[in-house]
Amino acid sequence: MPSIKTRSKYTLTAVAVAVAASLTATSFTPAAADFPDKPITVIVGTGAGGGADRFARTIAKHAPKHLGVDMVVVNKPGGGGQVALNDFIANGETDGYTLFTALIPHIIYWSQTRPDGQSGFQLDDLVHIAQPVRIPSGFMVPASSEFKTFDDLVKFAKANPGKLTMGMNGKRSGGHGLVKMLEKAAGIDIAEIAYGGGSKQVKGVLSNEVAVLNTNVMHAVQYKDELRPLAFAGEKRSALAPDTPTLRELGYDVVDYVTRGFVAPKGIDMARVEILRKGLKAMSEDPGFIADLKALGLPADYMNHEETQVYIDNFLKNNDWLLKEFKQ
Numbered sequence: 001m002p003s004i005k006t007r008s009k010y011t012l013t014a015v016a017v018a019v020a021a022s023l024t025a026t027s028f029t030p031a032a033a034d035f036p037d038k039p040i041t042v043i044v045g046t047g048a049g050g051g052a053d054r055f056a057r058t059i060a061k062h063a064p065k066h067l068g069v070d071m072v073v074v075n076k077p078g079g080g081g082q083v084a085l086n087d088f089i090a091n092g093e094t095d096g097y098t099l100f101t102a103l104i105p106h107i108i109y110w111s112q113t114r115p116d117g118q119s120g121f122q123l124d125d126l127v128h129i130a131q132p133v134r135i136p137s138g139f140m141v142p143a144s145s146e147f148k149t150f151d152d153l154v155k156f157a158k159a160n161p162g163k164l165t166m167g168m169n170g171k172r173s174g175g176h177g178l179v180k181m182l183e184k185a186a187g188i189d190i191a192e193i194a195y196g197g198g199s200k201q202v203k204g205v206l207s208n209e210v211a212v213l214n215t216n217v218m219h220a221v222q223y224k225d226e227l228r229p230l231a232f233a234g235e236k237r238s239a240l241a242p243d244t245p246t247l248r249e250l251g252y253d254v255v256d257y258v259t260r261g262f263v264a265p266k267g268i269d270m271a272r273v274e275i276l277r278k279g280l281k282a283m284s285e286d287p288g289f290i291a292d293l294k295a296l297g298l299p300a301d302y303m304n305h306e307e308t309q310v311y312i313d314n315f316l317k318n319n320d321w322l323l324k325e326f327k328q
Helices: 002-033 051-067 079-091 106-112 150-159 174-186 198-206 217-222 270-284 287-296 305-318 320-327
Strands: 040-044 071-075 098-104 126-142 164-168 190-194 212-216 227-232 257-265 300-304
Touching (some): 051 257, 079 106, 079 257, 106 305, 126 198, 126 270, 150 227, 164 198, 174 212, 198 227, 212 217, 217 287, 270 287, 270 300, 287 300
Parallel strands (some): 040 098, 164 190
Antiparallel strands (some): 126 212, 126 257
């Protein structure tokens, strides 16, 4: 009989452990298994009609297929996106239902170049989901501009220091960084005009408020009749603007891109992050999504979270001089 009692004891113990394990697993599984089960809000830190907004709305169009729920785009313009991002981090909504449309290098500049003592976010306050788009930056002018080539622009700037007006997104934005890179490489001085968003920049250059638009290849597609691209800062010519030279081709060692993707606040359930990553990865391989991006002038060039971190680390290393200048 003792042997029977012992066996029963062990059997009951095993059952208890199995039940406990089952309950434990059940208590954690719904966070991932039931996510998402309602619309996801996507915050864009600039106004409607700009590049970040168009990107976010293209993602939202394909979200039901790849994430199973709608995405709702909410525009919160201000400071080129800095105001909305600071609020996003401060609110700390870590349930995965609120994401921010993050642009690199913008978030690098904002986090690394604040004056000493000024409050703000750090890069590790953000969890990267993915960056599905990487766009070469560059320079465009109205079709009627006296600048027919990039060399014309540089010659004017050298002959008229500080007189070449150029529209950009905002201070310490990706466009601002590109201006500084060009000034250093070409030995020129540019008058920078901040507009706070891509759509406002385009209006500014088309109305001749500024002579040059500091932009990216997207606008070469969207405004092919109104604007003339002079040069882009990609490692090679863009397939979306194959007739436009790179800055390196023209003798200026400047390479610069703007990426577009999504971040969540630190503290988000990583199981939910993985679901979002899986959905965005599948979306990035969807021919319909790729075609919609191309129609907007947005090249599909997907970076996962690990590749994004390497990209950020390299940017920090290669542009230390620029970060120091912005911090002054």
